[in-house]
Amino acid sequence: MEILVLNGSPKGDLSVTMQYVAFLAKKNPGHTFPIVNIAQRINQLETDPVAFDAVVAQVRKADAVLWAFPVYYMLVHGNFKRFIELVHERGAAPAFGGKYAASLSTSIRFFDHTAHNYINAVADDWGMRYHGRYSAKMSDLLDPAERDRLAAFAAAFLAAAARGLPTARAHQPLVPAGGRYTPGPAAAPVDTGGRKVLLVTDEGPDDANLAAMTARLAAAFTGPVETVNLRDLDIKGGCLGCCRCAWDNTCVYDGSDGFTAFYREKVEPADIVLYAGAVRDRYLSAKWKSYFDRTFFKNHVPTLSGKQFAFLVSGPLAQLANLRQILEAYGEFQHTGFLGIVTDEGDPAHTDALLDRLAADAVAQASQRYLPPPSFLSVAGGKLFRDEIWSRMRFPFVADHKYFKANGLYDFPHRDRADRLRSFLLYWLVHIPAVRKQVYGPQITTHMIAPLKKLVDSL
Template structure:
């Protein structure tokens, strides 16, 4: 069989995720694997629709399509999302229809399900024959049981293709959104000294979301600032180099860090305002999210109030709501407002209410205890930073140690922690740290490459 691998990692061939697919290629000589490095080549696809068509023709002529990607902040990398946007913008859905497809991802299992659910939904929208995904830990390729699971994953995918397996769609097409919002006369304004920052990717032709933002602003007598992501100096997407792990300094020399620090310092209330696009927000919004990882696993927005103003059928997209909820787990989620009611009078009232509530919650300094998602997510971070992650994420370790987040380690972890402690000390030496950063991609793959070279099963 011929498989097309849509590699979503910004590291291209040096992707940890891709090593698992390379492992499958090595041990399945009866199948052909062709790799497309989407993130690396995204500008080519943006500039020339013919390049997109060439790729889509390969997909149409394949037996199966494997979406391969690392999980970035509960979602997929921003340029991978941009590729999906291009499919629909260029009207290339027909090339995907009827193709068998599955997805493989690696992560530390923080909201990996939401990233996979998103890809599943897109595959259903493209009328592909979707077969269940596999989500691995970053280092699962080093474990025999997980390598066997990986092989089983491919075997089941190939079996499904050979036997023409048909699975019912899990995600229905979202309703078309045609409502045009007409705000009513401005009413009572809430007086406050609390500062609100609205973060948006809105453009001039985004009529509803522009009007919703303006309506929200009109409800508050106080500081309300709108920051548009289209106006921010963002030179590029997160490349997964982990340079930020030492002291939260990004490799990019652009305006994003000062933009993010401004929000952290000034905002009491953060409102995210955007339009649903292909079951998520825009790829630009994901770029904002993934570049915010410069602070790694440190809850820099802790204690703030969050709300979302969304244009589109939000109630039909539960997965998106869960991603957005996860993005506010360190503060208080005031709520969501969308324009799907199709009634301007109702929407006026909802926007007025979310404005009043966001101010009230902020003035009360109200942040509730986390729910299952918050507790579970933080537990994953705590365990990771308490163990191997802290070798590279030194800033995380310092914060977690100072704030009592670190877990006690068992006896079997002692040797690992000795190594990590020594490594963390060496990372404080500038020359050593420079060498580590220069070879980061290769270092991350060392043990994976050994598995491939040794031909281990």
């Protein structure tokens, strides 16, 4: 069989992910694995219809498709996302219909599941027969047990494609949501108290609802709201994945485009940051995706830390649990006072009320310096970053290491001596039968609440 590999890495052949594909090709000499470097060639695919049509013809001819990509900001690279948009825009999705598909990623497994969910949903939308996902950690290939696991996944995929086994559909088609959003009379605007408010949007001529939402929100503050449209930003290209920034947060594009200057001069000094975008397929636009990718010049540093932050989304977010999780996780792991997401799905008066409330909440929370407590999304993600940057990723991520050290982010449990001593003593004490009988008997629940109760009683 011919398994067409759609390569989502901006590094083309020099991609980590492609080493996994090369391994699969060696393991399965009876099949061919031609590779198309989609992310690396996006400019050509966008501007040269012949080149784009040639890729679509390759898809049509293939027996199956392997989406192979690095995870970038909880999704795929912005260029890969743009390819998906081009397929929609140019009506090429039928070429994918009925094809067996699988997705293969490499990453450090930070929100790898949301990237695969996205590709799974796109495959479902295009009528592909999505077999499943394989998320490898970057260095898994060096481990014999991991190689066996990957080989087994590929064997199952090839067998399913050859035998035409049934596949499950995980995502229902999107139903257009909401109607035209026309704002009603403005409420009394809220005083920003001199705080800097930045609103970043990517609205274009077809995004009337989004434009109306951003205008309404900007008018809900008394002070100036600086509104920046991503379409006007000087961004020469997507993140190259070169990791030049890992040493000192300077980007390879510095001096040739305006992205990092914009980020440092507008985003970092703002007190309230609002991002606005319209749903395109199952995410926001590729333009937004490239924006997030390019913020990687700050590596794993939470650059929005302490700011009040929200998203405005035009489109059927209620049907896009995966996108909601990505946006919420972004707000959380950036350590922001995340205010939530306002969409245009309800009736216009309700959207007006939500926008007015968002402005009021942003100022109120900013004056209280309120940041919501973290949940699993950022606690788990934070531990993952902490462990990786402390160990394997300290090189090349030198700037990250310095930041994590200086800001107390290396909060390993073994550093808490009191906790260790307590656990050590109790661990051995409960090996004594008489103590154990007491502790695991009626006492355990009262013991659990004892310090909390003592505190509350003392108030």
